[in-house]
Amino acid sequence: MNPSALLPIFVLFSAALKAGCYTTQPHDIVPGMLRGKDPYSEKKCDGTRSTACTDCSAIKICISSDETKDADNPRQACPASAPHCAMSQTGAVCQKTPDSSIEECSAASSDFTCTGPGFYPDSSSCQQYHDCSDASAEPVTYYCPDGTRFSSKFIACEQYTGSCPKVCNQTNSETIFTAFPGDSQYYTYCQFDTTLTPPKLVNAYVFACGEEATFDAKLGKCVFKCPKVGLFANTANPKRYFSCISLSGKLTYLEMACGAKMTFDAKAKKCVAIIPPKEGNDN
Structure with missing residues (x-):
């Protein structure tokens, strides 16, 4: 190729760089995988069980095992005190935790609480992060592949070979909020049941400082720059x-x-x- 023919390409590429039209990311940055809820296959009343799950949070009474009469079997949602339907060899039962043996239910469950709009790291795993439309909204959860963790800088997954840092190590009566390990854009409130010995972690709420702000552990609050x-x-x-x-x-x-x-x-x-x-x- 004639070297003079490359000159216009070089000029255009240089102009694109100066204008910010051409950007690059490190090779170790990958997008997170959306954690979705797969369709639930309603369990059948096959004559061996008295109850069956109709979805992750509802149950039916197996009065008839005839498939043509299955629509007549009574159905109801699990109560708030035991909102998850779980299957066993003898039937279904409503319980407090999701049924880990059913992929659709375990994949759809998330105990993360949105505290505001934006993306948030998970309090129990650095390989998860959540997209919140607003405070108390239902989070949209993403997973990072093995060997990566969430990066608030790229809102994606970055290469990481270490283990996930523990967010809530122990109770601390001197401070209300604690810095989120490894990322000063966030801070946490660790809720412990102090009536137990040793105190048991009940929940960990993650809060964001927002753009141009970081959490100051000494002041116990976010500081804007x-x-x-x-x-x-x-x-x-x-x-x-x-x-x-x-x-x-x-x-x-x-x-x-x-x-x-x-x-x-x-x-x-x-x-x-x-x-x-x-x-x-x-x-």
Whole structure:
């Protein structure tokens, strides 16, 4: 090939790099795998059992084993105190934990609690992370392949050969929140049952500091780093924002809150009214 023919290609490639149109990621970054809920195969009343699971959280009474009359067998949801249906050789029973022998049920279960919008690392496994649309929303869970762990920098899985760090090591009466190990963008509240000896971990709630903020273990709170003077959204809480000012030549900030039924608009740099979705509109 004529060397002069390569010149236009090189010029275009250089321009793309300068414009930020061409980006690369490290080779050890891979996307997470969506953890979905497979279709559940309803268990049959085959004459050997008195009950059967109709899905992961419902049960039916096997009055008839005739498949043509199966629709007449009574069905009901498992109670809130024992919300998971589990199968055995003699039948089905509602219990507190998912049935690990049924892949569809164990794969669909998640005890992670969303505390705000965004992506969150899992408190029990560094190979899992969760996408939350809002606080208390149902999380969408992703898995990282073996040899990788969640990276908040790439919102993907990065190569990792060590073991997952333990989030809640022990009770600590001196602090309410603890830093999330290996990632200062997050912090945790570890809930222990102190009536037991030794105290038993009940749950671990993961919170996010948001963009440009990190958790300060000494202060026990997130600290925002002002990029410049102005107003900036708190990406961990849409109702709050930061007002960055110059004080004695040093950038500092005040954390502000929007009024009721309002949220901060990062583009408009002000609080705006929350527009409720129209009924019947799923978009």
